[in-house]
Amino acid sequence: MMAAEDAGSCNRSSGDAKKSCNDGGGGTWPVFLFHFALPMALLFIVSNFDDIYSNLVSLPYHSTVHRDREFSDSTTKASRESVASDIQKVSEAQIPQLTQKQKERFYSQQQTQSTKTTTSAKQSPATSTSTPSRRHQNTAKDPLYIQMESNIHALRNKYKQAANTPTEHLAAIQLADFLKYRDTVIHDGGTYQMEAIDVYSRALLLLEKKWRNMITNGEDTRKPMNAQSLNLEQEEVNNYYYSGLNREIFLDYEAKSIGGILCAVYCNMGKTFFMSNLFERAVQSYDQCLSYDHDYFDALNSRGQSYIILGKYKEAAADFHRVLQMDSSLIFVDAVTGLARCLSADDTVIDGGWNFLINLLELNIPHQEESLQKTLALNDSEVAGTIKHYANILKRMHHAMFQYHDIKTKNASEAWKHLSKGNEYKMTTVAPFDEAFEIEKVSKVKQVFTKDFFPSDIGSESETPIFIIGFVRSGSTLLERILDSHPLIVGTGEDSVFNGRLDAIRREIIQSSMAGQDALRDTVKKLADDVVSDMRTRWEIIDANTNSEEDSQEDGDEEKEVVPTRFVDKMLTNYMNVGFIHILFPKALILHVAREPMDSIFSAFKHDFPPGGLDYTSEFVGLARLYHGYRDVMEHWEKVLPGRVTHIRYEDMVTDLPGIAPKIIEKVGVPWDETVLDYHKKKHAVNTLSTTQVRKGVYSHHFKGWKRYEEFLAPLLERVGNRVEFNLSTSL
Numbered sequence: 001m002m003a004a005e006d007a008g009s010c011n012r013s014s015g016d017a018k019k020s021c022n023d024g025g026g027g028t029w030p031v032f033l034f035h036f037a038l039p040m041a042l043l044f045i046v047s048n049f050d051d052i053y054s055n056l057v058s059l060p061y062h063s064t065v066h067r068d069r070e071f072s073d074s075t076t077k078a079s080r081e082s083v084a085s086d087i088q089k090v091s092e093a094q095i096p097q098l099t100q101k102q103k104e105r106f107y108s109q110q111q112t113q114s115t116k117t118t119t120s121a122k123q124s125p126a127t128s129t130s131t132p133s134r135r136h137q138n139t140a141k142d143p144l145y146i147q148m149e150s151n152i153h154a155l156r157n158k159y160k161q162a163a164n165t166p167t168e169h170l171a172a173i174q175l176a177d178f179l180k181y182r183d184t185v186i187h188d189g190g191t192y193q194m195e196a197i198d199v200y201s202r203a204l205l206l207l208e209k210k211w212r213n214m215i216t217n218g219e220d221t222r223k224p225m226n227a228q229s230l231n232l233e234q235e236e237v238n239n240y241y242y243s244g245l246n247r248e249i250f251l252d253y254e255a256k257s258i259g260g261i262l263c264a265v266y267c268n269m270g271k272t273f274f275m276s277n278l279f280e281r282a283v284q285s286y287d288q289c290l291s292y293d294h295d296y297f298d299a300l301n302s303r304g305q306s307y308i309i310l311g312k313y314k315e316a317a318a319d320f321h322r323v324l325q326m327d328s329s330l331i332f333v334d335a336v337t338g339l340a341r342c343l344s345a346d347d348t349v350i351d352g353g354w355n356f357l358i359n360l361l362e363l364n365i366p367h368q369e370e371s372l373q374k375t376l377a378l379n380d381s382e383v384a385g386t387i388k389h390y391a392n393i394l395k396r397m398h399h400a401m402f403q404y405h406d407i408k409t410k411n412a413s414e415a416w417k418h419l420s421k422g423n424e425y426k427m428t429t430v431a432p433f434d435e436a437f438e439i440e441k442v443s444k445v446k447q448v449f450t451k452d453f454f455p456s457d458i459g460s461e462s463e464t465p466i467f468i469i470g471f472v473r474s475g476s477t478l479l480e481r482i483l484d485s486h487p488l489i490v491g492t493g494e495d496s497v498f499n500g501r502l503d504a505i506r507r508e509i510i511q512s513s514m515a516g517q518d519a520l521r522d523t524v525k526k527l528a529d530d531v532v533s534d535m536r537t538r539w540e541i542i543d544a545n546t547n548s549e550e551d552s553q554e555d556g557d558e559e560k561e562v563v564p565t566r567f568v569d570k571m572l573t574n575y576m577n578v579g580f581i582h583i584l585f586p587k588a589l590i591l592h593v594a595r596e597p598m599d600s601i602f603s604a605f606k607h608d609f610p611p612g613g614l615d616y617t618s619e620f621v622g623l624a625r626l627y628h629g630y631r632d633v634m635e636h637w638e639k640v641l642p643g644r645v646t647h648i649r650y651e652d653m654v655t656d657l658p659g660i661a662p663k664i665i666e667k668v669g670v671p672w673d674e675t676v677l678d679y680h681k682k683k684h685a686v687n688t689l690s691t692t693q694v695r696k697g698v699y700s701h702h703f704k705g706w707k708r709y710e711e712f713l714a715p716l717l718e719r720v721g722n723r724v725e726f727n728l729s730t731s732l
Contacts (some may be wrong), residue, residue, distance in 0.1 A: 189538070223250075245263050300335075301323050324356075336398065462585060468569070476572055486668075488565050491568040491570065498574070649730045
C-alpha cells in the first residue's frame with residue numbers, strides 16, 4: 001500500500017525531513033494529502049454525513065418538554081397532540097366519566113396548548129404522517145442540534161435563577177424533561193442522561209417535601225395545583241380529579257395535582273434510567289409513582305417494559321394486562337406488544353394464556369379500522385396525527401395476532417395475513433423508500449475508503465473496544481451475551497458509544513488531516529482515548545446503580561472486584577463505519593456476525609423496529625436494498641482491509657457453542673472462563689428485540705424458519721437474487 005508505506009517513512013524521518021513532510025515541501029506529504037486528506041474533505045463537502053452514516057433512528061416531532069407524556073415509545077409528540085385535539089371528531093373512545101361539556105373544555109384546552117407549544121410546522125395532507133428517517137447527530141452545523149443546545153443553556157439559567165423560589169420544582173422539571181428529550185433525538189451515547197437524573201432527583205426532593213407539608217396541614221393533595229387552569233367548576237373538579245391520576249397524564253404540570261406531578265416526574269426519571277440501561281433503577285422509579293396511584297397507566301406500561309428486559313415475564317405480563325383492562329382507548333397500545341412478547345416467551349404468565357389478548361384484539365381491530373376510515377374520510381390535514389395513531393394501534397394489533405398464529409396455532413396463512421396487514425399500516429406512516437439514496441450511500445463509502453486510503457502509524461494501540469457489526473436480526477445479541485458473560489468483558493448496551501461520537505470523530509479527523517500527519521495522529525489518539533473513557537464511565541455508572549445484593553450473595557466479594565478490560569460496542573449498522581473504526585482502533589477486534597440470509601431477512605421483516613430507517617425492513621423493496629447494501633459494503637472491506645474483520649456464523653454459535661465460545665474468548669485475548677457457556681443463566685439485562693430468545697439459551701429449531709412462508713416471500717426472494725446464499729465461514 002504505497003500511501004501507507006510513504007506515510008510511515010515520513011513518520012520515521014529525521015526532524016528536518018519530518019518538518020518538510022508536514023509543511024508540504026516535498027517527501028510524501030502530497031501522497032498523504034491525495035490519498036487521505038482530500039478524499040476525507042471531498043466526502044465531507046459533497047455528502048450529508050448525517051444521512052450517509054445514519055444510525056437509522058428517526059427524529060420525533062418537536063414539542064415543549066412539559067408535555068412529554070408518552071403515548072408509547074413509538075408514538076410521536078405530534079400524534080399525541082393531534083389525538084388530544086381531534087379524537088372526539090372520529091371516535092367514541094373518550095376518557096371515561098367526563099360529561100360532553102367537560103370533554104369539549106378538555107380538548108379545547110389541549111388544542112390551545114398545542115397551538116402555543118408545538119414548534120413543528122404544519123405539513124400537507126400528503127406528507128404529514130410521514131416519519132423522517134434520517135438520524136440527527138451532534139453536528140455543529142445541524143440547526144436542530146444548535147437550537148437544542150441553546151434551549152438547554154436557557155433552561156439551565158432559568159433553573160439556576162429559580163433556586164429557593166416557589167417555582168424551582170417547575171424549572172427543574174422543564175430542564176430535566178428537555179435533557180431527556182434531547183437524548184431521544186440526538187443519539188450520542190446519552191450525553192445528558194446523568195444530568196437529567198440529578199435534576200429530576202432535585203425536583204422530586206422539593207415535591208416530596210411539599211406533599212408532606214400538604215398532608216401535615218390537612219390540604220387536599222388530589223386537587224390541581226391551579227384549579228383554574230382548566231376552567232372547571234367546583235363539582236367538575238371533584239368529579240375530574242378524585243377518580244385517579246390517569247386524568248392528569250396529558251395535562252401541563254401547572255394543571256396537575258401534587259400527586260400527578262410526582263407521578264409524571266417519577267415516570268420520566270424512570271424512562272431516563274431505562275435509556276441509560278439502568279433497568280432496576282427504572283423499576284424503582286415506576287414503583288414510587290405507583291405508590292401514589294397503583295393504576296397509573298404510564299408507570300405500569302413502562303415498568304412492564306423494564307421487567308421484560310430483566311427477564312421477569314410474569315411481572316411484566318401482570319402490568320400489561322392491567323393496562324389493557326383499564327385503557328379502553330388503547331392510548332398505551334404498546335401494552336399489546338408487551339403482553340404478546342411475554343406470551344411468546346411463556347404462555348402461562350397470565351391465566352388463560354393467549355385468550356385474553358386474542359379476545360381483546362378480535363373485538364377491537366374492527367372498531368379501530370372503522371375509526372381510521374372515519375378519520376381518513378375527513379380529508380383534513382389537522383387530523384394527521386390521529387391517522388398515525390390509529391395506524392400504529394392497528395399495526396401493533398396485527399403484529400400481535402401474527403405472533404399468536406406463528407407461535408401458537410402454527411397457521412402460516414393466518415399469520416401472514418396479519419403480518420402483511422400490520423406492515424401495510426406501518427408503511428402508511430413513513431416516507432417512501434429512497435432506493436437511490438441507499439445505493440449512493442454505499443457508493444460513497446467505497447469511493448472514499450480505498451486500499452490506499454489508510455495511513456500507517458496512526459491510531460490507538462488499545463484493544464479495549466470490541467465492535468459487533470452485521471445485518472439486523474443476525475444473532476448479534478447472542479454473541480454479545482456470550483462475551484458479556486465473561487467477567488473481564490462488558491456489554492455497554494444498544495446505544496453505541498463510538499457511533500454516538502461518530503459525527504465529532506469525522507469532523508475532527510477531517511480538520512486535523514489538513515494540518516498534516518502529526519496533527520492527525522494526535523487527534524486520532526485523543527478521539528480513541530475519549531471513546532474508551534466513555535465506555536468505562538458508562539460501565540461504572542451502570543455497575544454502581546445495579547442492584548447487586550443477589551450477585552453479592554451468589555458470587556462473593558472477590559468476583560465483584562474484578563474490573564473489565566474489554567467493552568463491547570454493538571451497533572450493527574457500524575458495518576458502514578469500519579473504515580473509521582480502523583483509523584481509531586487498528587488493533588481492536590471487529591466481529592461480524594452473519595446468519596443464513598433469508599432467516600435474517602425474514603426475521604427483520606416480521607419484527608417491528610423503533611421508528612427510523614429500519615422501517616423499510618417492513619417492505620420488500622427497502623428490505624432487499626438494505627441487505628444488498630450490507631453485503632456490498634462487507635465485500636468492500638474484505639477487499640481493502642483483508643482479514644481486518646473477524647467473521648462468526650450465527651449457526652456455528654448455535655450448533656457448536658462449546659467449540660466456538662472458547663475460540664471467541666481466545667480471539668478477544670482474555671483467559672477462558674467456563675461460566676461463559678452458561679451465559680443464558682446470568683441475570684444481565686438485555687434491551688433488544690431478542691430479549692426473550694437469548695434468555696432461553698441456544699436453539700436451532702428456527703433454522704430455515706422462513707420456509708413456512710416461502711410462497712408469500714417469492715417477490716422478496718427474487719429481489720435478493722443469488723444473495724440468498726452466503727458462502728462465508730467463521731474465521732476465528
